[in-house]
Amino acid sequence: MKKQNKIYWIVGVVVVILIIILSFITNRKESSSEVVKIGVLGDLTGDLSSLFRGVPRGVDMAKLDIEKEKDVKLQIFLEDQESCNPQNTISLMNKFINIDKVDFVVGGSCSGTTLVAAPLANEGKLPIISPVSSVPNITEAGGYVFRTYISDSERTEKSAELAYSLGFRRMAVLKDISAETEVSSSSGGRKRFEELGGVVVSDESLTINDKDFKTQLSKIKLSKPDVLFLCVISPGQISIITKQMKELGLDIQIIMPNEIAQNNELLVEAKEYVDGLIYTLPGDAPLSDKLIQLKDYYKLIYNEEAIPIYTLEAYDAVWLGTLAVLKSDRTKESIKDSLYQVSQDYKGVSGDVEFDENGDVHKSVVFYQIKDGKFIRY
Amino acid sequence: MSLSIILQLLVNGLVAGAIYSLVSSGFSLIYSVNKFVHFAHGAVIAFSAYVLYYLFSTLGISFWFAVVLSLIFSALLGYATNELIYKQLRKRKSSPVILLVSGLGFLIFLESLILIFFGADVKVINLIKVTKGLEFMGAIITPLQIVIILVSIALLIFLFIFMKKFKLGKAMRAVSDNKEVAEIVGISSEKIYSWSFIIGSAIAGIAAVLIGLEQNLEPTMGTNLMIKGMTASIIGGIGSVPGAILGSFLLGILENFGIWFLPSGYKDAIVFTLLFIFLLFRPQGLLGIKRRAEK
Numbered sequence: 022m023k024k025q026n027k028i029y030w031i032v033g034v035v036v037v038i039l040i041i042i043l044s045f046i047t048n049r050k051e052s053s054s055e056v057v058k059i060g061v062l063g064d065l066t067g068d069l070s071s072l073f074r075g076v077p078r079g080v081d082m083a084k085l086d087i088e089k090e091k092d093v094k095l096q097i098f099l100e101d102q103e104s105c106n107p108q109n110t111i112s113l114m115n116k117f118i119n120i121d122k123v124d125f126v127v128g129g130s131c132s133g134t135t136l137v138a139a140p141l142a143n144e145g146k147l148p149i150i151s152p153v154s155s156v157p158n159i160t161e162a163g164g165y166v167f168r169t170y171i172s173d174s175e176r177t178e179k180s181a182e183l184a185y186s187l188g189f190r191r192m193a194v195l196k197d198i199s200a201e202t203e204v205s206s207s208s209g210g211r212k213r214f215e216e217l218g219g220v221v222v223s224d225e226s227l228t229i230n231d232k233d234f235k236t237q238l239s240k241i242k243l244s245k246p247d248v249l250f251l252c253v254i255s256p257g258q259i260s261i262i263t264k265q266m267k268e269l270g271l272d273i274q275i276i277m278p279n280e281i282a283q284n285n286e287l288l289v290e291a292k293e294y295v296d297g298l299i300y301t302l303p304g305d306a307p308l309s310d311k312l313i314q315l316k317d318y319y320k321l322i323y324n325e326e327a328i329p330i331y332t333l334e335a336y337d338a339v340w341l342g343t344l345a346v347l348k349s350d351r352t353k354e355s356i357k358d359s360l361y362q363v364s365q366d367y368k369g370v371s372g373d374v375e376f377d378e379n380g381d382v383h384k385s386v387v388f389y390q391i392k393d394g395k396f397i398r399y
Numbered sequence: 400m401s402l403s404i405i406l407q408l409l410v411n412g413l414v415a416g417a418i419y420s421l422v423s424s425g426f427s428l429i430y431s432v433n434k435f436v437h438f439a440h441g442a443v444i445a446f447s448a449y450v451l452y453y454l455f456s457t458l459g460i461s462f463w464f465a466v467v468l469s470l471i472f473s474a475l476l477g478y479a480t481n482e483l484i485y486k487q488l489r490k491r492k493s494s495p496v497i498l499l500v501s502g503l504g505f506l507i508f509l510e511s512l513i514l515i516f517f518g519a520d521v522k523v524i525n526l527i528k529v530t531k532g533l534e535f536m537g538a539i540i541t542p543l544q545i546v547i548i549l550v551s552i553a554l555l556i557f558l559f560i561f562m563k564k565f566k567l568g569k570a571m572r573a574v575s576d577n578k579e580v581a582e583i584v585g586i587s588s589e590k591i592y593s594w595s596f597i598i599g600s601a602i603a604g605i606a607a608v609l610i611g612l613e614q615n616l617e618p619t620m621g622t623n624l625m626i627k628g629m630t631a632s633i634i635g636g637i638g639s640v641p642g643a644i645l646g647s648f649l650l651g652i653l654e655n656f657g658i659w660f661l662p663s664g665y666k667d668a669i670v671f672t673l674l675f676i677f678l679l680f681r682p683q684g685l686l687g688i689k690r691r692a693e694k
Binding site: 066067068069070071198225226227228230231232233235236237239240243256257260261264267268269270284286287290291293 | 531
């Protein structure tokens with residue numbers, strides 16, 4: 022027993038010495054003025070990890086380019102929210118503020134986690150730039166909350182207008198009530214469609230874990246709609262819904278006011294069901310040399326033809342944040358103030374990323390359609 | 400509500416119930432013999448479905464051969480789980496709670512392995528061309544869904560006969576009732592535990608094939624399936640295999656009729672309300688009293 026106690030003591034002392042050495046090394050790194058510390062609220066595991074895989078990749082590509090072009094070293098703290106788990110967001114934000122002492126944060130992904138992170142960001146005076154979140158009320162989330170992704174309000178209205186302009190008058194809505202952004206998208210689209218003179222004949226819901234939609238689709242079918250306004254966040258659910266629609270003989274146009282259908286795997290695995298689906302993408306960035314270079318680089322590194330959604334927005338977020346840090350006097354307030362300034366001159370690869378007074382960006386809305394196994398501009 | 404709608408909801412409920420029963424029957428068989436919650440059962444289903452996907456869609460092996468291989472794989476995975484984890488813990492006299500926690504850990508481990516090997520992207524086993532289903536008095540059902548219902552009913556009958564008439568089934572019931580007495584009459588409880596895992600996991604393999612064809616594959620599909628399968632087992636009478644299957648159908652039908660009247664987002668609320676009602680007013684489940692009377 023005594024011998025065991027001795028071993029515990031020796032192990033304990035070794036661990037304490039290691040901690041002291043490590044903290045000394047870390048502090049030495051902190052003292053370097055050329056290091057910009059970036060926290061990334063990633064989603065590396067769970068069902069949504071595939072959907073948000075563009076975020077860490079965009080961050081990596083930006084790091085590479087910035088370190089090449091600027092005399093600065095980026096220290097990335099990539100952490101996992103486990104597919105939009107708000108509990109993790111709180112812990113990670115506290116870690117970024119109190120332990121890592123990052124200069125700014127890229128994230129969150131789901132609007133819900135960004136809204137959870139917002140009060141902590143404002144209180145800790147830590148700028149966060151989300152490359153994904155789109156729910157409209159992020160606009161009022163506070164002075165330290167920015168995003169390089171567009172707000173839902175504009176694209177949901179445009180999607181409803183498209184449905185009306187295509188001659189559809191009877192809309193059915195199917196929305197994911199566990200995703201804040203989808204709830205707001207569906208109500209925005211529904212409102213606009215009714216303003217235009219259309220009728221919403223059915224409004225059904227689902228949650229992120231659902232895999233069976235036959236009863237919701239049976240209800241929708243009974244209401245005889247001519248268009249389905251589909252607001253879901255999971256590419257897997259798009260595949261099952263479109264498959265079950267076909268099985269039930271519900272052959273109507275699907276319009277999605279978001280970008281989730283822009284998924285290469287969906288195109289490969291569910292090609293025969295998703296054909297004809299219309300969805301939106303933000304921005305219409307000019308094909309600059311930088312964008313061409315990024316596309317080539319992406320293909321080379323990740324062996325994928327198309328850059329996944331949110332990659333370019335994450336790339337821009339890292340650039341904007343880093344430029345703001347370099348322009349600032351390294352206090353959090355001045356980093357926040359600099360973000361507005363640098364965004365005026367920075368040419369985004371994801372489109373126009375000039376922040377308005379609320380930290381939002383305004384990009385055009387573009388419609389795409391899945392046709393014969395390809396994403397085609399509509 | 401017209402007859403065609405009632406029929407459609409019944410069909411939807413039966414299909415959902417049949418899927419739950421494919422999960423709950425194997426789970427319940429293992430529980431009835433081993434007397435602990437084998438939470439990793441869901442991950443065995445998920446892993447087997449991914450193995451089928453890999454063999455059929457990636458390697459291009461013929462479907463039926465791939466099915467046989469994935470069934471063998473799932474049975475072996477179940478056997479290995481028992482031998483390498485549960486048996487070792489039993490030797491150390493671990494309580495059922497420890498076994499449950501280790502099963503939960505193994506579930507997360509298997510899900511992580513799926514994520515590493517196959518990624519989190521959408522995976523679909525594209526065997527059957529998707530067309531409009533067969534129409535019967537206004538209700539629509541696909542041939543695959545008919546097969547799923549028939550297989551789950553066949554499983555109910557098979558497991559009932561197996562447990563009552565087969566030597567191995569009787570031995571399983573003996574170990575389940577009283578392990579010590581069963582050992583006195585020469586039944587090796589460890590052997591029976593192993594067989595329960597092999598048979599229960601082979602059923603998980605059947606579930607993997609049918610669920611894989613009906614739905615998408617996702618790394619976390621096992622957890623979601625286990626939640627419904629376990630709920631159905633409790634409703635049916637935990638430890639009773641026929642009860643678990645009946646509970647599954649009850650759950651599927653109530654869930655689908657419920658969301659016709661309530662907003663569809665309440666689907667899970669209906670499931671757990673039913674669970675609480677059973678836990679409060681009939682904790683022994685649907686077939687509980689009958690089994691007690693038999694004793």
